[in-house]
Amino acid sequence: MGHYCTTIDTGQVNPKYGNEPGVLFYTHISDQYAPFHTKVINVGVRDATHVLDGLLYHESDLQIEEHYTDTAGFTDHVFALMHLLGFRFAPRIRDLAEKKLYIPDGKIKYAAIDSLIGGALNIRQIQSHWDDILRSAASIKNGVVTASLLLRKIGSYPRQNGLAVALRELGKIERTLFTLDWLQDVELRRRVNAGLNKGEAKNALARAVFFNRLGEMRDRSFEHQRYRASGLNLVVAAIILWNTVYLEKAIQTFKENGKVIDDILLGNLSPLGWEHINLTGDYIWKSSKKTDKSKFRPLRPFQNP
The missing domain is CATH 1.10.287 (Helix Hairpins)
Incomplete structure (x- = not known):
């Protein structure tokens, strides 16, 4: 079995709910409980922006095959890049009724799952920007640009930007396929939940170690x-x-x-x-x-x- 990882955060001064939000320690752990990558990020940044950094730049001997994360750890852009970079992306899906499936042809009707259909895919947009998509994935793979930087830039593009739209459409395909697997595969749901529970348990240990649960980040420099x-x-x-x-x-x-x-x-x-x-x-x-x-x-x- 290959290694998988999950991401957790260890906050200082209760960053998500406290009066003085600070920074997060964004950590990846393996299925053997070992932390293999950590990164300091701003508390206001969405987790999904940094998911790929730990998988690509961990500098360990682990061969990551499957990655687990919570709902906040994925977007359509992340789904697309995960697929292109060779990772099996398996986020835990909450509010499943609100997650929509996308089909290649809007003219075909699927009566059994009609309420889950969110619309048709723009395949032509993917085809017209396919070279740009591959170029972006290759840049990340070769270290020309970090995954988090590229995701932030794509996320800031106008909604009509060609590359951003094409990558989002590709991500919709991957998210739809994964959602169908999630609905049908009980073992997949158990595996994801077990992986995330390991992350939460490690998170509890990290909080206990960090100044015995009274930790505050007082270092000013990154x-x-x-x-x-x-x-x-x-x-x-x-x-x-x-x-x-x-x-x-x-x-x-x-x-x-x-x-x-x-x-x-x-x-x-x-x-x-x-x-x-x-x-x-x-x-x-x-x-x-x-x-x-x-x-x-x-x-x-x-x-x-």
């Missing part, structure tokens, strides 16, 4: 804010790694003592707990107290129920 976001990701990743290693040790101990564990249940374990971690106080590392390589802290004694 560079320092970016360092703060990267540092938060590093600490969260360290906690996830620690939990993963010791969960494996605990399971191994159970098995060695004759405890039968259904392997199917192991897929529901999460390394995102932090109740056992002291998030406040002073941290002192002495060279004489370093844990030797391949040595682990002892587990609690095994007790049969």
Whole structure:
């Protein structure tokens, strides 16, 4: 199974509902819970503008195949570029009754889903601007321009701009196909919800780590804010790694003592707990107290129920 990712935000001073909106840490995580890309963005910018940046510029070894995001993370332009750049885009759709399907020929009637039809596609517009669409996708792929910059520019174009309209029409095709899959495929809906739940759980951990839930962003420069976001990701990743290693040790101990564990249940374990971690106080590392390589802290004694 290839890696997928979801995006979450960690806000400072309660940016979405507080009195002083600030910035967001926009983070991508993999299906293995590991954060692999983070970006500092303004709170007023729509999430969809930055979705592709994490997939294209993460500089990790992950091969992203499928991307999950919430409703705020997609637009028709994002749907189009996701398809052109080779990603399976799977946003969670809310208010499904308000999402319209688009058909190639407005003269054909679909009685069973007539209430869902939003209109006919402008295929001719896509054809006439196909070269411009491919050129835009190639520019993003080759790093000539970032995906977020191009999406912001396209979003600011007048509604009659040829490229913006053509890309939107292509996105309508992809969104329609995905909506039909969403309606029919129960497993797809479960997979998307499971992926987003991982993101929300990681978000809770990040909020707890960030000054023990009392965090405020006091760095004024973008560079320092970016360092703060990267540092938060590093600490969260360290906690996830620690939990993963010791969960494996605990399971191994159970098995060695004759405890039968259904392997199917192991897929529901999460390394995102932090109740056992002291998030406040002073941290002192002495060279004489370093844990030797391949040595682990002892587990609690095994007790049969």
